[in-house]
Amino acid sequence: MSAVLAGARQADAASARDTMPLLAVRGLKAQYGPTQVLHGLDFEVATGGITTILGANGAGKTTTLRAVCNMVRSSGEIVLGGERIDGLATEAIVRRGVAHVPDGRGTFLHLSVEENLRLGAYSRKNRSDIEPDFERIYGYFPRLKERHRQQAGTLSGGEQQMLAVSRALMLRPRLLLLDEPSFGLAPLVVQHLFEMFRTINAQAGIGMLLVEQNAAMALKLAQHAYLLETGRVVMSGPAEAIRSDETVRRSYLGY
Amino acid sequence: MNALLHQVLSGLASGGIYASVALALVMIYQATHLVNFAQGELAMFATYLAWTLIQAGVPYWGAFAITVACAFVAGVAIERIVVRPVENAPILAVVIVFIALLVIFNSLAGWIWTYTIKPFPSPFPSQPLFGNSYVSSHELGSMAITLAVLLLLFVFFRYTPLGLAMRAAAQNPESSRLVGIRVGWMLALGWGLAASIGAIAGMMVAPTVFLEPNMMGGILLYAFAGALLGGIDSPGGAVLGGFIVGVLENVVGAYVGTELKLTVALVIIVGVLVVRPSGLFGRVHVTRV
DSSP: OHHHHHHHHHHHHHHHHHHSOSEEEEEEEEEETTEEEEEEEEEEEOTTOEEEEEEOTTSSHHHHHHHHTTOSOEEEEEEETTEEOTTSOHHHHHHTTEEEEOTTTTOOTTSBHHHHHHHHTTTOSOOTTHHHHHHHHHHHOHHHHHTTTSBGGGSOHHHHHHHHHHHHHTTOOSEEEEEOTTTTOOHHHHHHHHHHHHHHHHHHOOEEEEEESOHHHHHHHOSEEEEEETTEEEEEEEHHHHHHOHHHIIIIIOO | OHHHHHHHHHHHHHHHHHHHHHHHHHHHHHHHSSOOTTHHHHHHHHHHHHHHHHHTTOOHHHHHHHHHHHHHHHHHHHIIIIIGGGTTSOHHHHHHHHHHHHHHHHHHHHHHHOSSOBOOOOSSOSSOGGGOSSSOHHHHHHHHHHHHHHHHHHHHHHHSHHHHHHHHHHHOHHHHHHTTOOHHHHHHHHHHHHHHHHHHHHHHHHHHHOBOTTTTHHHHHHHHHHHHHHOTTOHHHHHHHHHHHHHHHHHHHHHTOGGGHHHHHHHHHHHHHHHOTTTTTOOOOOOOO
């Protein structure tokens, strides 16, 4: 009898794990000085899924990502794979497998491309399999291989964005936070980058939280979307549904 | 000709000392964008520690190793206890902290060991090596030690993950946190390393200038001139600058007059700031407004 119960409990736990989101955020608030910029956000990223947060300039998209990594004063519950991570130091959150491609790309301008990538793997415990990852990443972005000895500051904007994504991948993250990766890039480069996101998501099963102004691209990539206006979620749902919504179409997609 | 060669060689020997201290200055500068005025006094204090150990009967190299280790720990402690709290304070507040450290260590040394000049032993034989008449064995030995230290540091910063992380933390703290580097500890380690380098420089220079609380004053000035000459944000440049200043100082001292030795350092400092503020190898800083 008890064996049967234990078995049932195990099955329950297993199914809970399957449906448990990779990232679950409840009541996220953040402020800069006296100004509150996030007013209690709730959102989730499914395991292996891609979620996008859309919104105009100043809606609080970048702040949301920074709050997940504890880089701004914030409160609320942040759960990564069942473990509370709110209040942990940024370094500790990174060590739990959250890689952040920040606003402005965060390139180490005076270090070489290869050193930038090596730093991405800095907090990995197992160092023996770092070298194969270089090859994997150079496979995704051959331009970086050509320039691996060059100072990162001499790369073009698109190449620096590839480098920023690659640096994040070197962590072998569970969750990738992408802050406006399309910003300032030529449309063709953006397309290539988003194709890479799709490939990486499919091959490595890395969950992604994508913040974008380019709503059309983001909604094509993501399965789930949230619409942010002045620090509040005003709409959420499957990306398909959001894309066909009349208001979104008019104010964010422009047709 | 022989006399000139002699002056150049012994200039290189003191240049090695200036180069080490200049490198220590650059390491702190890269992390804080400030010159640590207390760098010389830390080195002097460490040298007194070595002297005390040797007086107590510890063999020279044992005292050397203990001193380097203690200086490292002290450097880390100073960063964590004194410098960290003023991390985000206005620049002048941090400058005051550095000057306070200078005064504190200076008076503390005078209080503990008095201001009487003390001889400090050299680990190298008093006879010139290889029967040459150009350089004393202490000059040759201290040059070898400083070069070894510089080489070790180069390898450490260039080829080890920790060295890379320290460079990254000094350059871009926010991105460093995002790859999981404990930036605070990296800066503290930098202070520890700088203090250790200073301690070695102090022990190498003490046999020539004699041990007293003010022994590093002039050396810090030469090192600062060297660092500025090479570029205050370029470790390699600072090292080269230190050697150049050492040679210039010695040659001017011999052919123009010892009175003008310190003037050389000041002329270099002012000259660099006027003609090429970023130094020979430094980066030109452009601020977007």
